[in-house]
Amino acid sequence: MQGRVLVAITGGIAAYKVCHVVSALAKAGVEVQVILTNSAIEFISPLTFATLSRRPALTDADFWQPTHGRPLHIELAEWADLLVIAPLTANTLAKLVHGMADNLLTNVVLASRCPVLVAPAMNTTMWEQATVQANWQKLLQAERYLAIDPGSGVLACDAVGIGRMAEPEAILAAIESILLTKGRQDLQGKxxxxxxxxxxxxxxxxxxxxxxxxxxxxxxxxxxxxxxxxxxxxxxxxxxxxxxxxxxxxxxxxxxxxxxxxxxxxxxxxxxxxxxxxxxxxxxxxxxxxxxxxxxxxxxxxxxxxxxxxxxxxxxxxxxxxxxxxxxxxxxxxxxxxxxxxxxxxxxxxxxxxxxxxxxxxxxxxxxxxxxxxxxxxxxxxxxxxxxxxxxxxxxxxxxxxxxxx
Incomplete structure (x- = not known):
């Protein structure tokens, strides 16, 4: 597997699953750069991902620091072959749909043209809200967004239902596929x-x-x-x-x-x-x-x-x-x-x-x-x-x- 993958983690307990994804990518020889939102840092530390990815994990604090080169979000956007957002929370989903750019992740999304793979994770009631489903369907209409739907099971809140983030193996398979195909959808409707x-x-x-x-x-x-x-x-x-x-x-x-x-x-x-x-x-x-x-x-x-x-x-x-x-x-x-x-x-x-x-x-x-x-x-x-x-x-x-x- 070859390529440059930008992995963005947002604020959900499923963030721990992404450790395996980042580690496996790095071991496979993929260049991996991790971004964490401020909410994600409440669940898992940048040091964990820096260790697994073999390079510093970036946060909003890095975004607002003065640089001697081009803006950080532009550099990252042009560097990536694929952007992975996992877990994707309801909050970040809404930001993507409405074109908001209030943190490093959302600025990178708007500045980039590469495929974006999203793996939602949230409580079942949150996932089933009409507003969340409307945002989800709207996001999927955009050609560059590819999705791994959430699965069903016991959630971190003890609820049983849909909303569980896809397993790391499924995310890794999707990453390898998109790096091979550049995200093309030539079997749509088949x-x-x-x-x-x-x-x-x-x-x-x-x-x-x-x-x-x-x-x-x-x-x-x-x-x-x-x-x-x-x-x-x-x-x-x-x-x-x-x-x-x-x-x-x-x-x-x-x-x-x-x-x-x-x-x-x-x-x-x-x-x-x-x-x-x-x-x-x-x-x-x-x-x-x-x-x-x-x-x-x-x-x-x-x-x-x-x-x-x-x-x-x-x-x-x-x-x-x-x-x-x-x-x-x-x-x-x-x-x-x-x-x-x-x-x-x-x-x-x-x-x-x-x-x-x-x-x-x-x-x-x-x-x-x-x-x-x-x-x-x-x-x-x-x-x-x-x-x-x-x-x-x-x-x-x-x-x-x-x-x-x-």
């Missing part, structure tokens, strides 16, 4: 359906046939599509890893078996403009199932298996000309073998695009944080990506798929 994770086929309540898929790549695709403006539905196998990086705007349907995933994908396919089948769905399941644990002594020496219906092939039969269907080919072997198998699958299953990736490598296999793939479309165009994060690969796949799709 419906995207994605499957992720590995399905499980049960022999009895405690034993199953499965695979090592974690869902990391599918989750990355959902995040990427959502942050580019799409309405995203993610069908996520229960075996997937922690999904804290998902923002609350993504609709998640949790499944476990291939039959459940098959049903969910078919049910949501009709409204999707783009469907990406990134899940590792089982090929076979046991021919019979016991609803009680089978005693070890009674386990059969061999299992009778039956083939699982092919989800992507069934989707292809229903695909309209205005829909894009994208699949993955997780293969082993050398590059020639991997691509040959992917091309065969692309044609056999009537896909628009396939992403071929080798899974017999620690850097590109199941559970890895990085990936590499060759994208092939039905016109024969073929592009191989460098080794990169799974989020970057997700954006590269969307770029490839959008070349001929408006």
């Amino acid at each position: 419906q995207v359906l994605i499957s992720a994770g590995g399905t499980r086929e049960f022999l009895d309540p405690v034993r199953f046939i499965g695979n090592p898929a974690t869902g990391k790549q599918g989750i990355a695709l959902a995040i990427a599509a959502s942050l580019r403006g799409a309405t995203v539905t993610l069908v996520l196998a229960r075996s997937a890893v922690n999904s804290a990086s998902l923002n609350s705007a993504i609709q998640v349907i949790v499944v476990e078996t291939s039959a459940q995933m098959h049903h969910a994908m078919l049910e949501n396919f009709g409204k999707a403009d783009i469907t990406i089948m990134a899940a590792a769905v089982g090929d076979v399941r046991t021919a019979s199932y016991s609803d009680r644990k089978i005693p070890k002594a009674l386990l059969p020496e061999s299992l009778a298996l039956e083939k699982i219906p092919d989800i992507v092939a069934d989707l292809a039969k229903q695909r309209r000309n205005d829909q894009r269907l994208i699949g993955f080919a997780a293969q082993t072997g050398n590059q020639t073998e991997v691509i040959a198998a992917a091309k065969s699958k692309l044609e056999r299953k009537q896909l628009n695009i396939i992403a071929a990736n080798a899974v017999d490598s620690q850097q590109t296999g199941f559970a890895a944080d990085t990936n590499q793939a060759t994208f092939i479309n039905d016109a024969g165009v073929q592009v191989t990506t460098p080794l990169c994060s799974k989020l970057e690969l997700a954006h590269r796949l969307l770029d490839f798929g959008l070349n001929d799709f408006k």
Whole structure:
């Protein structure tokens, strides 16, 4: 991850979550500059963020000091590739909407042209106030503002409801995405359906046939599509890893078996403009199932298996000309073998695009944080990506798929 990120903290208890964001960015090699409002200092000290960011954290006291160069807010505004405001309070939200500039943060916002990522946090009753919601909707109408909606849960005031700031993992994923795309919203108005994770086929309540898929790549695709403006539905196998990086705007349907995933994908396919089948769905399941644990002594020496219906092939039969269907080919072997198998699958299953990736490598296999793939479309165009994060690969796949799709 590369870039210059200005992180602004306003006065809310969720400020403590931003420590992880700033620390992770600095460790990843991102240049980070922190601004704290006067209210934020009541919750967390500038020294904490100075230590985590490896540079002095700035406050309003710095803003009003005489300088020997250009005004501080102009320097910061021109320096930043991205401005992140987290937590965003109702007070600062109102200031942004009405163009106020009464502190360092709001002056930087008005002096800058870079994308602004906002992550609100407040009490549920405050969030649901008509004035706050009106301000929120007005802010989102401005092209440069990108948002991670608050989630639901137990708040610091002991209330239970919406208003909880997005988790640090979700904020970090959004930052990486915006640095990659410059905040463009080229999927605005599109419906995207994605499957992720590995399905499980049960022999009895405690034993199953499965695979090592974690869902990391599918989750990355959902995040990427959502942050580019799409309405995203993610069908996520229960075996997937922690999904804290998902923002609350993504609709998640949790499944476990291939039959459940098959049903969910078919049910949501009709409204999707783009469907990406990134899940590792089982090929076979046991021919019979016991609803009680089978005693070890009674386990059969061999299992009778039956083939699982092919989800992507069934989707292809229903695909309209205005829909894009994208699949993955997780293969082993050398590059020639991997691509040959992917091309065969692309044609056999009537896909628009396939992403071929080798899974017999620690850097590109199941559970890895990085990936590499060759994208092939039905016109024969073929592009191989460098080794990169799974989020970057997700954006590269969307770029490839959008070349001929408006």
